[in-house]
Amino acid sequence: MTIWAHATTMGDLLMRSAERRPDHDALVFPGTRFTYAQVRERALSQARSLAALGVGPGDRVGLLMPNCPDFVFAFFGIQLLGAVAVPINTRFRARELRYVADNADLVVLLTSDIVDDAVDFVARLTEALPGLPEAADPLALALPEAPQLRTVVLVGDKEPAGLLPRRAFEALADRVGEADVLAARARVRLRDVGIMLFTSGTTAEPKGCLLTHESIVRGWSAVASILRITEDDRIWDALPLFHMSCLGPLLFAFDLGATLISMPHFEPGAALELIAAERATWLYSVFPPIAMGLIKHPAFATTDLSRVRGLLNVAPVDTLLLLQEAFAPAVQIGGHFGMTECSGPITCNEWDATLHQRTATCGAAIPGIEVRVVDPETEQPVAPGVPGELQIRGSCLFEGYHKDPEKSAAVLTEDGWLRSGDSGTMDADGMVTYTGRIKDMMKVGGENVAPAEIESHLSTHPDIKLVQVVGVRDERLDEVPAAFVELVPGATMTAGEVVAFCDGQIASFKMPRHVRFVTEWPMSATKIQKFRLREQLLAELAPAEQETRA
Incomplete structure (x- = not known):
């Protein structure tokens, strides 16, 4: 194509x-x-x-x-x-x-x-x-x-x-x-x-981030082409317009002459009503708080979503599989890797990609963009399948940080590659898999643990609406996983039940050592701020640690 x-x-x-x-x-x-x-x-x-x-x-x-x-x-x-x-x-x-x-x-x-x-x-x-x-x-x-x-x-x-x-x-x-x-x-x-x-x-x-007309329009018009979005599509996107996750779809919709459907504030019940009433054909739901909010809402099962032919989300594999099942036969596109410094999209799965590709990878680089994986220490490219830092080069790159040439220079290599700070792999076919922020990777007793792997498993529990995992310090193991869990409305679970759900399903060193239940998340523009979750838990645990040492 x-x-x-x-x-x-x-x-x-x-x-x-x-x-x-x-x-x-x-x-x-x-x-x-x-x-x-x-x-x-x-x-x-x-x-x-x-x-x-x-x-x-x-x-x-x-x-x-x-x-x-x-x-x-x-x-x-x-x-x-x-x-x-x-x-x-x-x-x-x-x-x-x-x-x-x-x-x-x-x-x-x-x-x-x-x-x-x-x-x-x-x-x-x-x-x-x-x-x-x-x-x-x-x-x-x-x-x-x-x-x-x-x-x-x-x-x-x-x-x-x-x-x-x-x-x-x-x-x-x-x-x-x-x-x-x-x-x-x-x-x-x-x-x-x-x-x-x-x-x-x-x-x-x-x-x-200073972004040009060319870098934005070229990237987002390519996304629409990859996703086979047409002038007759009606695209629902309730993410904030101050963020590329809604501003980008606005621009490709207006490029095509299609329709953008949005709302001032996301609320799952009202969103489902709007999607059905306006006969939305594409859902640009992107992030787990939005997508999971829709499928876990009591009205989801009775809402007419028959006109929805495609949706795009970024989430762990098991979460994407849940979404695919929930919205079938609509095509679930997953793994849309992007950055503000790259005008939004970097990679995207194609419409006719396999289910495995759509759920386990972020797709290949968009035309005009190069992606490579390097060793974070040496910055030398690694072999296919070997994890490292994702670096990006091409038409998508920003013009630098406003009034900050030092930080601009710090994120760019001499030959023009952007250091993303993200970890991932790329296979021999150029399919990229994002595994998280490099700083988010945990070292549990010497073992590397990706929070996304634990999140992916816990998200399959029917009573769990959303889960985020962070690493917190531990005297014996250096770091241990901590799970923050939002339950489906009306559901009840104990911390022990959350841990038990992992027993025998993931390695013991990956099992959460701390579980906290939340109803509200600390958010940036569109993403949960994991560092704030970590800070909250560390502040809670600090008195107990001091008492233990005493």
């Missing part, structure tokens, strides 16, 4: 589909929908308002809002001007928001009065930028925390002090003609930076 990938600007994705399929559904949210012609009109209006605020090529515009149509309109408005969209993690607290606003050199920030997941964005911004409510002129902010920031726009119904309200922002569009925006669109280059995405920052401040 020929994989088609092409390069164009992100603004052109919208403009071309709006010309070709003006009346086709482009964007669907609960209770509202927009055709391509309507999205084009809204995006042009946003671009005109932003241009009236002085936004031009290369300027950074922040987007702090949940998944909603306004995010999409503003995003494409930014792209039409040749400016840089800076989607901001809605989980960031005041300190992180302050850092991003300053580090990214934001000139304008758009936010929403939608309260997402109990987060009041206006209140959080006011905490991050204390001088905002007292600003004399919302068109000319002068905040010491973010000196470049001129305006904060509230895309909503409220009009708090210091922020430019929606009505005033939209009225600014009258000052700039549509022809001026279209002229700006025509000047945008493929190698211009179009998005700055901040990594989650687990041990340091978040890092802004």
Whole structure:
């Protein structure tokens, strides 16, 4: 099969589909929908308002809002001007928001009065930028925390002090003609930076990844081709738009002229209703908290999912097999390996790959991308099947970390390979298997243990909705596995029963020595933050260790 990938600007994705399929559904949210012609009109209006605020090529515009149509309109408005969209993690607290606003050199920030997941964005911004409510002129902010920031726009119904309200922002569009925006669109280059995405920052401040129009569009258009997604597909994706796991599918949907279906906040029951009502054909569920949330919900068995023909998830093998069984006959594509620094996708399984390939591997590298496996110490390539660090090179690579040339240089080899920090293998056919972060691998009594292997087995228990395994220190064995378990609603289990489920099924040194039950997970953009789970358990165990030593 020929994989088609092409390069164009992100603004052109919208403009071309709006010309070709003006009346086709482009964007669907609960209770509202927009055709391509309507999205084009809204995006042009946003671009005109932003241009009236002085936004031009290369300027950074922040987007702090949940998944909603306004995010999409503003995003494409930014792209039409040749400016840089800076989607901001809605989980960031005041300190992180302050850092991003300053580090990214934001000139304008758009936010929403939608309260997402109990987060009041206006209140959080006011905490991050204390001088905002007292600003004399919302068109000319002068905040010491973010000196470049001129305006904060509230895309909503409220009009708090210091922020430019929606009505005033939209009225600014009258000052700039549509022809001026279209002229700006025509000047945008493929190698211009179009998005700055901040990594989650687990041990340091978040890092802004500079991504070009070419690197993003080429990779994601190839993914759509590999997955055989067409203009008639209706793609459901409830992951956050500030992350490539939803922003990428938005872009390939708009490239094809297909339909993206999303929602402000993922809730399994509401998601199942939306999937059925909107006749979704593709589920871009990706991460275990989403996919397992769907199949473990009581309404899953009675929801009409007959139109779903494909879905993509990243999870341990046994979890992927569970999902394949649950959604059969839809084709379950697994192992979509990617990184923010690589504009999202790096490898992807093909539609007609075998079940083993789709569940046990991440697929082969996307055209235009090279992957190799090296010894982490020597950085010399290893033989097929030998584990090592995954390194990446090709059209997908970022332009570096914003304002941080030292960290940019540290992750790149002299010959242009990106050091991923991920461990994995590659077979003789080029099929990649991801085994985890190099730092996440456990050493239990001298034996290497991959947390994913334990997670894979425990996820097969019918009462376990989601499980994460981390390594914690142990005086005798150096490190031992600890399992954090979320149960299916209404289910009950004891720690002993969790351990007993492993007995005789996995090696004894891999069996969890600690089990903790959770109802909420510490999250980054889309992933569970295992380091926080480890910190919580270590803090709990510390007093007992001190007492034992005494």
